[in-house]
Amino acid sequence: xxxxxxxxxxxxxxxxxxxxxxxxxxxxxxxxxxxxxxxxxxxxxxxxxxxxxxxxxxxxxxxxxxxxxxxxxxxxxxxxxxxxxxxxxxxxxxxxxxxxxxxxxxxxxxxxxxxxxxxxxxxxxxxxxxxxxxxxxxxxxxxxxxxxxxxxxxxxxxxxxxxxxxxxxxxxxxxxxxxxxxxxxxxxxxxxxxxxxxxxxxxxxxxxxxxxxxxxxxx
Amino acid sequence: xxxxxxxxxxxxxxxxxxxxxxxxxxxxxxxxxxxxxxxxxxxxxxxxxxxxxxxxxxxxxxxxxxxxxxxxxxxxxxxxxxxxxxxxxxxxxxxxxxxxxxxxxxxxxxxxxxxxxxxxxxxxxxxxxxxxxxxxxxxxxxxxxxxxxxxxxxxxxxxxxxxxxxxxxxxxxxxxxxxxxxxxxxxxxxxxxxxxxxxxxxxxxxxxxxxxxxxxxxx
Numbered sequence: 001x002x003x004x005x006x007x008x009x010x011x012x013x014x015x016x017x018x019x020x021x022x023x024x025x026x027x028x029x030x031x032x033x034x035x036x037x038x039x040x041x042x043x044x045x046x047x048x049x050x051x052x053x054x055x056x057x058x059x060x061x062x063x064x065x066x067x068x069x070x071x072x073x074x075x076x077x078x079x080x081x082x083x084x085x086x087x088x089x090x091x092x093x094x095x096x097x098x099x100x101x102x103x104x105x106x107x108x109x110x111x112x113x114x115x116x117x118x119x120x121x122x123x124x125x126x127x128x129x130x131x132x133x134x135x136x137x138x139x140x141x142x143x144x145x146x147x148x149x150x151x152x153x154x155x156x157x158x159x160x161x162x163x164x165x166x167x168x169x170x171x172x173x174x175x176x177x178x179x180x181x182x183x184x185x186x187x188x189x190x191x192x193x194x195x196x197x198x199x200x201x202x203x204x205x206x207x208x209x210x211x212x213x214x215x216x217x218x219x
Numbered sequence: 220x221x222x223x224x225x226x227x228x229x230x231x232x233x234x235x236x237x238x239x240x241x242x243x244x245x246x247x248x249x250x251x252x253x254x255x256x257x258x259x260x261x262x263x264x265x266x267x268x269x270x271x272x273x274x275x276x277x278x279x280x281x282x283x284x285x286x287x288x289x290x291x292x293x294x295x296x297x298x299x300x301x302x303x304x305x306x307x308x309x310x311x312x313x314x315x316x317x318x319x320x321x322x323x324x325x326x327x328x329x330x331x332x333x334x335x336x337x338x339x340x341x342x343x344x345x346x347x348x349x350x351x352x353x354x355x356x357x358x359x360x361x362x363x364x365x366x367x368x369x370x371x372x373x374x375x376x377x378x379x380x381x382x383x384x385x386x387x388x389x390x391x392x393x394x395x396x397x398x399x400x401x402x403x404x405x406x407x408x409x410x411x412x413x414x415x416x417x418x419x420x421x422x423x424x425x426x427x428x429x430x431x432x433x434x435x436x437x438x
Contacts, residue, residue: 070325081326085326091325091326091327091412092325092326093324093325097323097324097326098324101320101321101323101324102320102423102426104316104320105312105316105317105320105423106289106310106311106312106423106427107300107304107310107311107316108310187430193310193427193430193431194430203422203426204321204324204325207321207422208325208412211406211412211413212412
């Protein structure tokens, strides 16, 4: 089993399972999703990130104790990744670093699309000179804003702007984009390479999980 | 079509196709393999690498002109990767950087196994502090040495030594290990995570190729 950590608090099973279901459906691996307590709004600034760190570590340790063979911190900011890696023996994958390593493997110029003004530090550091520009779709501060036809148009407009600034591959810095399948919309509308953070973490996680689970092939 | 560049000269079709066939069989994508001219011994020092660079660039440009949508430089030293990326418009993946990015995605301590004394510079730079140790199986200077029962035992012994020195994931710095399926041997014998350079480049290449070819899902 892969243990997936949602860094927000929810009692809605469907919301809880969104990323895990997508990974199971794309890569055929079992995922158990759990969320941290007492942060219904998730992580949205330094203070809430600090608050989440010990919760993410404790949840990861509990998932390892339950028998998970690999952990995913399903957030583009990779919160607590260093701390969790230091406190469990199994591999830990973060959405932000997974998406960044996908981009680095082809060396194409990166434009980051997110719902905050800044690119998460973890991604900025990894991408280095490959990061040419970043954008937040106009008027979009949360993913529900993107679920309307107007929001979808704003996202396409933002992607076009990234491409005009030299972007060769769009990397999402928000896992919320995955649940609305924005990557496929942009790929079809603009014929551009898109790295979706949930797809990327799932690709790495499933590859290593299959190896851990069977001792068979795959990267 | 994915264009795969072998950085040695061979007229043996089976040798030429080794890496491409493996990628097609693992990931279901079409690969055309071509080799550089006049270097039957491949790249084995700085001089032969310098000699190969313009040949790799010319071959990559020819493959792009033939309609390839993505290129692979199938060598752990990533020879000419920078130069080729600067001279074609399609994505270029190298075996060494692909294997390194796979390792970086889980943040586990890396031990590199190769057939030379040193870790290729491209891999060393990417892995940074994660690289804890490296080894060449005793008495092994080319991959045919590994194809005997004694060679296989030396490889297992080398892997064991890497693990005793703190290695959590073994990364191959030689694509020749792929053609003898050494990764599966080590996974089964030692229950250790192994990143095979041909599997890794194939994973990235197939993921992006599927996107370039259809505008559909995948990382």
